[in-house]
Amino acid sequence: MISWNSLPEAKQRAILRQVEKPARYTGGEWQACDKREVFFRLPEKDRIRFAFCFPDLYEIGMSNLALQILYAALNKDEHTWCERFFEPASDMREQLTRENIALSSIESGTPLNAFDIVGMSISYELAYTTVLDMLHLGKIPLRSVDRGEQDPLVVAGGPVACNLEPMAPFFDLIMIGDGEELLSSVTALYRAKKQNHWTKRDFLLTACQLEGIYVPAFYDVTYHPDGTIDTIEPNVPQAPRVIQKSIINDLNRAEMPLTPIVPNLNVVHDRMVMEIFRGCARGCRFCQAGFIYRPMRERSLENLSEAARTLFQQTGCDELGLLSLSTTDYSLLSELLEKLIPCAEKYHVNLSLPSLRLDAFERDMAEQVATTRRAGLTFAPEAGTQRLRDVINKNIVEEDLLQATDVALRNGWERIKLYFMLGLPTETDDDVDGIGSMVNRLITCWRNIPDQLRTRRFFINVSTSIFIPKPFTPFQWAAQISPDVMRERQQRVAAALRPNRRVNYQWHQFESSVLEAVFSRGDRRLADVIEKAWMQGCVLDAWHEHFRWDIWEPLLSEIPGGIHFYTRERSLHEQFPWDHIQIGVHRAFLEHEWQRAMKGKTTPACFEQCSHCGARAFGGGVCFEPPRTSSQKDIWT
Amino acid sequence: MDVSDLQQNRVLFHYARTGSTIWLAHLDMVRLFSRAMNRAAWPLYWSEGAYNPRPDIVFGLPAGCGIELERDPVEVGLATSPDEGSFDLEEAVLRLNAALPESVQVTEANYTESGGKSLMARVCAARYRIEAPGVSSAYRKTFTGAPVTVEHVRKKRTTSVELMSKIMDADVVYDDVLRITCGAGSVNHLRINLLLKALIRDGGLSPEVAAGARLIREAVFMGTV
Ligand code: SF4
Numbered sequence: 104m105i106s107w108n109s110l111p112e113a114k115q116r117a118i119l120r121q122v123e124k125p126a127r128y129t130g131g132e133w134q135a136c137d138k139r140e141v142f143f144r145l146p147e148k149d150r151i152r153f154a155f156c157f158p159d160l161y162e163i164g165m166s167n168l169a170l171q172i173l174y175a176a177l178n179k180d181e182h183t184w185c186e187r188f189f190e191p192a193s194d195m196r197e198q199l200t201r202e203n204i205a206l207s208s209i210e211s212g213t214p215l216n217a218f219d220i221v222g223m224s225i226s227y228e229l230a231y232t233t234v235l236d237m238l239h240l241g242k243i244p245l246r247s248v249d250r251g252e253q254d255p256l257v258v259a260g261g262p263v264a265c266n267l268e269p270m271a272p273f274f275d276l277i278m279i280g281d282g283e284e285l286l287s288s289v290t291a292l293y294r295a296k297k298q299n300h301w302t303k304r305d306f307l308l309t310a311c312q313l314e315g316i317y318v319p320a321f322y323d324v325t326y327h328p329d330g331t332i333d334t335i336e337p338n339v340p341q342a343p344r345v346i347q348k349s350i351i352n353d354l355n356r357a358e359m360p361l362t363p364i365v366p367n368l369n370v371v372h373d374r375m376v377m378e379i380f381r382g383c384a385r386g387c388r389f390c391q392a393g394f395i396y397r398p399m400r401e402r403s404l405e406n407l408s409e410a411a412r413t414l415f416q417q418t419g420c421d422e423l424g425l426l427s428l429s430t431t432d433y434s435l436l437s438e439l440l441e442k443l444i445p446c447a448e449k450y451h452v453n454l455s456l457p458s459l460r461l462d463a464f465e466r467d468m469a470e471q472v473a474t475t476r477r478a479g480l481t482f483a484p485e486a487g488t489q490r491l492r493d494v495i496n497k498n499i500v501e502e503d504l505l506q507a508t509d510v511a512l513r514n515g516w517e518r519i520k521l522y523f524m525l526g527l528p529t530e531t532d533d534d535v536d537g538i539g540s541m542v543n544r545l546i547t548c549w550r551n552i553p554d555q556l557r558t559r560r561f562f563i564n565v566s567t568s569i570f571i572p573k574p575f576t577p578f579q580w581a582a583q584i585s586p587d588v589m590r591e592r593q594q595r596v597a598a599a600l601r602p603n604r605r606v607n608y609q610w611h612q613f614e615s616s617v618l619e620a621v622f623s624r625g626d627r628r629l630a631d632v633i634e635k636a637w638m639q640g641c642v643l644d645a646w647h648e649h650f651r652w653d654i655w656e657p658l659l660s661e662i663p664g665g666i667h668f669y670t671r672e673r674s675l676h677e678q679f680p681w682d683h684i685q686i687g688v689h690r691a692f693l694e695h696e697w698q699r700a701m702k703g704k705t706t707p708a709c710f711e712q713c714s715h716c717g718a719r720a721f722g723g724g725v726c727f728e729p730p731r732t733s734s735q736k737d738i739w740t
Numbered sequence: 741m742d743v744s745d746l747q748q749n750r751v752l753f754h755y756a757r758t759g760s761t762i763w764l765a766h767l768d769m770v771r772l773f774s775r776a777m778n779r780a781a782w783p784l785y786w787s788e789g790a791y792n793p794r795p796d797i798v799f800g801l802p803a804g805c806g807i808e809l810e811r812d813p814v815e816v817g818l819a820t821s822p823d824e825g826s827f828d829l830e831e832a833v834l835r836l837n838a839a840l841p842e843s844v845q846v847t848e849a850n851y852t853e854s855g856g857k858s859l860m861a862r863v864c865a866a867r868y869r870i871e872a873p874g875v876s877s878a879y880r881k882t883f884t885g886a887p888v889t890v891e892h893v894r895k896k897r898t899t900s901v902e903l904m905s906k907i908m909d910a911d912v913v914y915d916d917v918l919r920i921t922c923g924a925g926s927v928n929h930l931r932i933n934l935l936l937k938a939l940i941r942d943g944g945l946s947p948e949v950a951a952g953a954r955l956i957r958e959a960v961f962m963g964t965v
Contacts, residue, residue: 111952112952112954113872113949113952113953113954114952116806116951116952116953116954117948117951117952119763119806120806120951121951124765125763125805125806126760126763126764126765126768126805129760129763130760131759131760131761131841131843132841133772133775133776133779133840133841365775367761367764367768367771367772368764368768369767369768369771415778416779417779418775418779419774419775419776419777419778419779419839420775420778421774421775421778450778451778451786451793451795
């Protein structure tokens with residue numbers, strides 16, 4: 104096995120000249136961390152080499168805020184050098200395999216298996232085979248039991264960590280919750296392991312006692328004859344029965360990457376990013392992020408405005424994204440914009456506010472925000488009728504959308520993008536037809552604006568995705584609709600929208616939604632299927648061109664109960680594969696919400712009224728703030 | 741502000757690039773410079789435009805992917821004349837170099853006249869150094885004085901390109917180092933990959949050696965060579 108940094112330069116050049124976008128692999132970006140000079144002066148036992156792996160292409164990984172946050176947090180420590188790894192695109196993968204070159208780090212070209220800790224940051228279930236591929240390309244045995252003392256410790260984190268059971272055998276340790284401080288505790292403990300010559304098992308026995316650390320091998324799972332889970336029990340006394348997520352209560356204390364890596368390539372989200380708050384106060388019942396990151400915690404105005412100025416100066420980028428799950432819920436948004444806009448103008452920076460909710464989309468904000476890019480505006484009504492929006496707790500009324508559209512169209516916007524979900528619990532044909540009716544009313548709204556005030560190029564993009572029941576949401580008990588129904592509903596929407604030349608309808612292949620649904624509520628028995636699929640060539644499953652349903656479908660059909668076992672509605676008494684993880688929101692609360700959903704009853708946002716979900720126990724965030732009296736409700740994201 | 745002030749609003753600088761940044765494509769280089777100049781607080785002139793104002797940065801030649809550069813020209817427009825603000829060019833270059841990755845550095849900078857032909861149109865030739873075992877012998881075998889024509893495929897269209905007439909000078913003293921001066925820019929531009937293609941086909945250079953060759957653009961010439 105050869106490492107990239109040991110190749111002669113001519114060989115490196117010959118390989119890079121044969122691949123598309125070689126800069127994906129060569130690094131050297133502004134503010135990338137190169138510690139070569141100082142790090143290796145430390146004694147070996149005092150230094151931790153951390154491989155931050157993002158199981159997707161460079162352009163996707165480098166758009167990920169978690170990467171920047173954790174990279175900064177880890178590299179702040181003089182004892183740790185965190186370097187990056189991404190899945191190579193197929194042309195590069197072919198070169199590496201043919202020449203027997205190990206997957207190597209962007210910063211120094213060091214092979215993956217030479218690192219102490221390999222950390223996989225997993226944002227979506229469809230990255231699972233890519234995780235295996237990266238381990239394989241990095242010459243690391245896939246399964247935890249097959250790795251020896253000399254192999255790196257393989258850990259995982261990210262939103263899917265709250266149920267990584269399908270990948271349990273591949274990881275030594277899983278981190279649950281906010282990663283910044285947790286990762287530092289893990290690297291510190293690993294240093295103690297190196298200094299004291301502990302075995303890996305000794306290390307894991309200590310690590311599993313830290314909050315937020317889950318060692319899958321320390322838990323045994325037994326099953327009922329029907330395939331559902333009977334028990335999940337720790338098999339060592341050190342492992343807690345329930346693993347509590349790790350949380351940073353005061354977000355102002357959390358690492359904010361003020362000197363982020365500035366990619367040289369045009370990555371997917373090529374901009375600076377500032378997280379204005381974490382968690383969400385809304386409680387849309389399908390949204391996993393809305394529950395697992397509870398409670399909502401804001402960064403202070405001072406913290407953000409200072410950070411923005413530093414980011415402008417340190418990166419030179421021309422766009423700043425204010426990131427959160429629902430930007431207009433930031434309690435001091437107008438004040439923040441008031442502070443940011445003059446500074447942004449001075450530095451020629453555009454502000455972008457993804458996840459904007461529409462009732463707050465008043466005229467002055469429309470003018471403030473969109474000084475430059477007015478091409479597209481995105482709304483996510485999610486469902487076509489008020490009835491269904493109440494079921495999913497999307498607390499909005501259509502009037503808001505119409506009014507916001509009117510404001511946007513009068514302020515120079517030309518394109519509106521609408522997101523809907525198909526297959527939500529209780530959905531009927533009427534709800535599906537509601538999508539078409541809503542679109543028609545938007546077009547009427549445009550027609551009603553006087554000619555001289557409206558754009559001629561008005562266009563609506565409608566996009567639907569398939570509902571996927573997720574752990575730790577009130578819909579964790581819900582079924583996913585069958586592929587036949589998916590197809591039928593997509594066709595129904597298409598038929599309703601087709602006659603209108605101002606509308607474009609996009610939908611996704613539903614097979615990948617089936618796979619995602621299987622994994623998201625999956626258990627450990629799926630690990631074999633994932634490994635087999637990878638062995639048969641599945642990788643980068645989230646990419647349309649790489650997705651191989653022809654491989655997945657037969658493999659999933661072989662498991663007892665087939666695909667249906669994982670996509671079916673779950674009984675209220677069923678034990679979930681993730682029941683030993685405590686994310687903060689109680690199962691009883693989720694069950695209560697599930698029942699309210701079935702009755703079409705909505706639940707207020709946290710800042711209007713607390714619904715006692717359980718997250719207050721963490722002792723911070725919105726749970727301890729006085730209810731808001733402003734008009735910030737009834738909104739669209 | 742009189743005319744002489746305005747003329748001082750344009751800066752022509754040369755830069756070198758080595759290491760990992762040689763793998764950037766031209767547009768990536770443009771972005772890299774525009775960001776570095778923002779970081780270095782260069783008062784760049786931004787074109788007016790409702791949707792996407794752009795900084796006034798012009799490269800003499802596109803920085804081809806995989807090519808090291810020793811002295812490539814770039815011209816930028818500044819929003820203030822030096823008399824107005826505190827823009828000290830020498831100091832500004834130091835600032836810019838500190839704001840650039842180590843593998844990209846500005847080597848010299850001067851005020852230049854505005855008006856007239858654009859930088860791109862002024863570029864007429866470039867000198868390259870190609871380092872690869874046997875490259876000079878391959879060159880001697882290929883370029884004997886007669887025309888050398890290769891196929892150039894671009895956007896699914898194939899055209900025939902004659903190379904000999906684009907080469908002005910060649911230094912083949914060392915067998916592993918070929919130095920050529922050739923046409924560059926809008927007229928008579930020689931593509932180095934086409935040259936390598938000819939060296940493989942007619943000069944017996946192996947494709948592997950050609951792929952691994954070190955390509956360095958030593959200089960870019962403006963006006964007349
Ligand atoms: S405890 Fe109340 S305020 Fe806190 S997150 Fe839960 S519902 Fe919201």
